[in-house]
Amino acid sequence: MHTADLTVRLQAIAVIASMFVVATAGAEPRTPAEAFGFQPGDDYKLASYEQMESYYQELAADSDRVQLREIGESALGRTLYLLTISSEENLANLDRYRDISKRLARGRVDTETADVLANEGKAVVWIDGGLHATELAHGQMTPLLAHRVATEESAEMRQIRDNVIFLLMPVMNPDGLEIVRKWYESQLGTPFEQTNPPELYHHYVGHDNNRDFFMNNMPESKAVAQVVYNEWYPQIVYNQHQSSPGYARIVIPPYSDPVNPIIHPGVTTGLNEVGSAMGNRFALEKMPGAIADVGFSMWWNGGMRTVPYFHNMIGILTETGHDSPSPRIYDPKVFPKMLAYRANPGGVGIVVDEETSGVPDARVLYPYPWPGGESHFSEPVNFMVTGSIAVLRAASDSRLKWLTNIHRMGQDAIAAGMSGTRYYIIPGGQPHDDEARNLVNLLLEGGIEIERANQPFRAGGNRYAAGSFIINSAQAFRPYIVDLLEKQTYPDTRLDPSGESKPPYDIAGWTLPMQMAVDVDFVSDAFDYDATRIDGVIGVDAGEVRGSANFGYALSHASNASIKAANRLLGDGESVAWSNESFRVGRTTFDAGTFVIESAGDETAARVETLARELGVDFSGLNRRPSASLSSLRLPRVGLYKSYVAFMDEGWSRWLLEEYGFGPVSLTDEDVRSGDLSELDAIVIPHPDGRASYRDDVGKILIGHAPGSMPDRYVGGLGLEGAFALQTFVRDGGTLVTFGAASGFAIEQFGLPIRNTVAGASRKDFSIPGSLLRTTVDTTDPLGYGMQREAAVNFVNGAAFDVLGQAGCVDDLLNQRHCREVSRGGRPLVEMPSVSRFDSIVNYAAEDVLMSGWATGIEHIATKSAMARIPHGDGEVIVFGFRPQFRGQPRGTYKLLFNALHAATID
Numbered sequence: 001m002h003t004a005d006l007t008v009r010l011q012a013i014a015v016i017a018s019m020f021v022v023a024t025a026g027a028e029p030r031t032p033a034e035a036f037g038f039q040p041g042d043d044y045k046l047a048s049y050e051q052m053e054s055y056y057q058e059l060a061a062d063s064d065r066v067q068l069r070e071i072g073e074s075a076l077g078r079t080l081y082l083l084t085i086s087s088e089e090n091l092a093n094l095d096r097y098r099d100i101s102k103r104l105a106r107g108r109v110d111t112e113t114a115d116v117l118a119n120e121g122k123a124v125v126w127i128d129g130g131l132h133a134t135e136l137a138h139g140q141m142t143p144l145l146a147h148r149v150a151t152e153e154s155a156e157m158r159q160i161r162d163n164v165i166f167l168l169m170p171v172m173n174p175d176g177l178e179i180v181r182k183w184y185e186s187q188l189g190t191p192f193e194q195t196n197p198p199e200l201y202h203h204y205v206g207h208d209n210n211r212d213f214f215m216n217n218m219p220e221s222k223a224v225a226q227v228v229y230n231e232w233y234p235q236i237v238y239n240q241h242q243s244s245p246g247y248a249r250i251v252i253p254p255y256s257d258p259v260n261p262i263i264h265p266g267v268t269t270g271l272n273e274v275g276s277a278m279g280n281r282f283a284l285e286k287m288p289g290a291i292a293d294v295g296f297s298m299w300w301n302g303g304m305r306t307v308p309y310f311h312n313m314i315g316i317l318t319e320t321g322h323d324s325p326s327p328r329i330y331d332p333k334v335f336p337k338m339l340a341y342r343a344n345p346g347g348v349g350i351v352v353d354e355e356t357s358g359v360p361d362a363r364v365l366y367p368y369p370w371p372g373g374e375s376h377f378s379e380p381v382n383f384m385v386t387g388s389i390a391v392l393r394a395a396s397d398s399r400l401k402w403l404t405n406i407h408r409m410g411q412d413a414i415a416a417g418m419s420g421t422r423y424y425i426i427p428g429g430q431p432h433d434d435e436a437r438n439l440v441n442l443l444l445e446g447g448i449e450i451e452r453a454n455q456p457f458r459a460g461g462n463r464y465a466a467g468s469f470i471i472n473s474a475q476a477f478r479p480y481i482v483d484l485l486e487k488q489t490y491p492d493t494r495l496d497p498s499g500e501s502k503p504p505y506d507i508a509g510w511t512l513p514m515q516m517a518v519d520v521d522f523v524s525d526a527f528d529y530d531a532t533r534i535d536g537v538i539g540v541d542a543g544e545v546r547g548s549a550n551f552g553y554a555l556s557h558a559s560n561a562s563i564k565a566a567n568r569l570l571g572d573g574e575s576v577a578w579s580n581e582s583f584r585v586g587r588t589t590f591d592a593g594t595f596v597i598e599s600a601g602d603e604t605a606a607r608v609e610t611l612a613r614e615l616g617v618d619f620s621g622l623n624r625r626p627s628a629s630l631s632s633l634r635l636p637r638v639g640l641y642k643s644y645v646a647f648m649d650e651g652w653s654r655w656l657l658e659e660y661g662f663g664p665v666s667l668t669d670e671d672v673r674s675g676d677l678s679e680l681d682a683i684v685i686p687h688p689d690g691r692a693s694y695r696d697d698v699g700k701i702l703i704g705h706a707p708g709s710m711p712d713r714y715v716g717g718l719g720l721e722g723a724f725a726l727q728t729f730v731r732d733g734g735t736l737v738t739f740g741a742a743s744g745f746a747i748e749q750f751g752l753p754i755r756n757t758v759a760g761a762s763r764k765d766f767s768i769p770g771s772l773l774r775t776t777v778d779t780t781d782p783l784g785y786g787m788q789r790e791a792a793v794n795f796v797n798g799a800a801f802d803v804l805g806q807a808g809c810v811d812d813l814l815n816q817r818h819c820r821e822v823s824r825g826g827r828p829l830v831e832m833p834s835v836s837r838f839d840s841i842v843n844y845a846a847e848d849v850l851m852s853g854w855a856t857g858i859e860h861i862a863t864k865s866a867m868a869r870i871p872h873g874d875g876e877v878i879v880f881g882f883r884p885q886f887r888g889q890p891r892g893t894y895k896l897l898f899n900a901l902h903a904a905t906i907d
């Protein structure tokens with residue numbers, strides 16, 4: 001979400017030297033200005049990641065108060081760094097302080113021991129230079145912050161260094177920093193110097209890099225989780241952003257309602273306290289413009305700020321204004337004199353009142369209004385450095401309290417885990433064993449303690465195999481376990497009793513066992529078991545290759561890993577088919593959709609052995625060709641539409657398809673408009689990001705960037721020409737797969753004889769901005785192979801399909817009207833594509849549709865189609881109303897996409 005654009009660009013402005021001065025007091029390390037040749041925050045200037053890397057290496061070499069560590073690699077292979085800054089004495093005893101921090105956070109020591117440890121320990125504070133790369137100031141300010149905390153000799157800074165271990169991750173998304181820096185420099189001096197690049201600023205996930213902190217799909221998230229939840233357990237985590245409302249300068253805590261009830265109230269109150277300390281410092285340093293309660297709620301889990309809440313940590317996000325090195329004027333005449341709290345379709349709470357304008361009046365959560373005017377890049381830099389020092393000071397001033405508090409909250413969680421649901425059991429040997437393992441690993445990465453059974457055991461009336469996973473919820477981070485494994489019920493937050501509900505800030509439901517189709521049992525009573533605590537994360541248990549294989553092998557379709565195995569075999573030139581019916585071999589029944597691999601001898605055998613070992617899938621030897629009919633598969637040639645608007649859903653799709661061996665080719669607007677698409681089996685059009693409305697989202701594919709808003713090359717979208725090329729591709733036999741609002745694009749442009757039943761619904765009548773919905777799957781259709789009959793789907797402002805009624809008409813892109821009503825005493829107007837072959841593969845359930853999250857008007861989609869195949873010419877369109885791969889979370893629905901792609905290769 002970005003700032004409401006209240007800015008006017010300065011046409012010509014002299015470069016003004018930055019007012020920001022670093023008090024180095026003659027310390028030895030060079031200042032960032034000396035190292036870079038300009039002060040970070042100077043107009044029009046950005047340091048590169050390489051310059052920063054050398055600066056941090058130099059700072060660590062020259063200062064005994066700074067240590068530099070490599071903590072991982074980015075998606076594109078850049079090194080991720082962590083600086084540890086503290087007094088020389090503290091750095092000499094880091095292991096001891098880390099151990100104290102861990103023992104207090106884990107809450108297992110008794111109160112007396114905890115008090116002794118807290119007295120000895122140091123407050124641990126994480127601050128980062130942000131991960132949203134188009135928010136340019138935070139990556140640039142960290143050299144100043146590091147230098148200042150390491151070298152300033154004020155009484156305050158000495159006290160901070162003595163009391164605090166400061167963990168500084170200077171740049172969380174170095175790939176993005178470089179993508180945006182290069183774009184900015186290439187556009188500098190043109191009308192587009194303040195535009196965002198026409199690509200995602202995280203190679204795969206763009207802005208969603210801050211939606212990945214419980215799944216940890218991306219390497220950057222994994223690296224951070226390791227430090228925060230498994231090594232250092234900071235009591236305070238401060239994550240930088242830049243999307244302040246245009247009339248203010250920085251958004252600080254307190255945040256907005258609702259609060260997730262599983263979060264310890266000590267977190268919320270502690271957070272409010274740190275927010276007040278920040279606001280107080282801005283006031284006394286004469287920095288007007290700090291505002292609180294601007295819509296960032298305390299409900300959602302999954303962001304860098306919010307995951308800490310479920311670990312009893314204070315999670316802070318600030319949103320600072322002015323995100324570009326180009327100077328701007330913020331005209332107070334367009335500021336909202338009155339700040340009105342109303343539901344905002346964008347999800348963020350404050351909406352300005354258009355009727356009144358001028359600098360807002362002071363209010364409790366905006367006590368020092370900013371008068372607006374000319375603004376330079378040094379200002380957000382200064383706000384971020386000052387905000388960071390305010391947080392460090394708050395940590396230092398109340399060191400003992402923060403250390404004691406995290407221990408008390410951990411103890412409360414342990415006590416809560418002694419009643420109610422005490423254990424969560426993830427049975428071994430389930431159909432989605434691969435995803436059960438992924439679930440265990442992401443919980444381990446989040447600092448959860450998990451045991452693995454050495455022997456079979458009984459619990460809650462069930463029998464469990466050795467190898468099953470046991471989570472005793474009597475542990476300090478219990479809120480994280482409960483929140484991720486149990487259903488969410490988002491509260492109905494009406495702004496007034498008769499009014500509209502306030503929509504969730506982000507998604508409202510994310511329950512992982514539902515999304516990942518992993519069985520997790522909840523057990524209240526204690527039971528006996530023999531298990532070993534898992535250290536680190538778990539690897540794959542090798543699968544088996546059973547029986548002799550004179551003909552070949554059978555591979556179940558039930559796990560996602562089996563799809564990966566099938567693609568590896570296809571890529572190696574092996575013969576792989578789907579069985580079109582179930583078949584029996586001896587006593588074993590193989591379901592329809594089973595992969596049948598015809599062996600070419602020793603090479604095939606060796607490949608199968610390797611896949612069983614590496615992916616943990618089981619193969620069954622077949623001595624003769626199965627009795628069932630088989631459909632041969634090829635490795636699909638997949639095109640993935642890549643808009644210059646840079647949809648995150650495209651990045652997630654690309655990541656997923658690469659992970660599973662589908663190796664998609666990216667298709668730009670020009671590629672689609674002018675290219676020959678006939679080499680492809682399938683084209684995927686991802687959901688155009690946006691939460692404003694289904695209509696606007698549909699338009700983004702066709703229209704793209706508006707003319708004049710970006711360099712010519714990047715404007716225009718697919719256009720009618722592109723839509724026509726896609727229609728030709730399908731008519732000639734290709735498969736088009738569309739997600740969410742992209743389905744609306746296909747329906748409208750191809751004149752498909754279906755409609756999205758909620759396309760025109762007002763938000764009051766129908767709103768599901770991010771919940772898990774119950775569906776039934778036709779598992780006899782090839783597109784439903786390997787699925788469970790009932791599946792949770794991830795619905796984010798999605799669609800529900802219905803065949804057009806008898807009188808329904810649709811216009812195609814050539815403005816030809818297709819009507820189902822024919823021959824009222826005359827001849828049919830236009831031959832209507834047969835609608836009898838509208839195959840619904842997935843339907844929203846008839847009742848209890850909402851599984852987790854929040855929904856208004858869900859009855860409008862009950863029983864409607866959630867995923868359908870519509871024949872079109874010689875090809876077909878496969879429309880998804882939900883998002884089968886949303887943020888890499890709903891692993892239970894990946895197969896619906898994979899099947900659509902494999903089916904496209906069957907002749």
Ligand SMILES: [Zn+2]
Pocket residue numbers: 132135240241242243
């Ligand atoms: Zn951001």
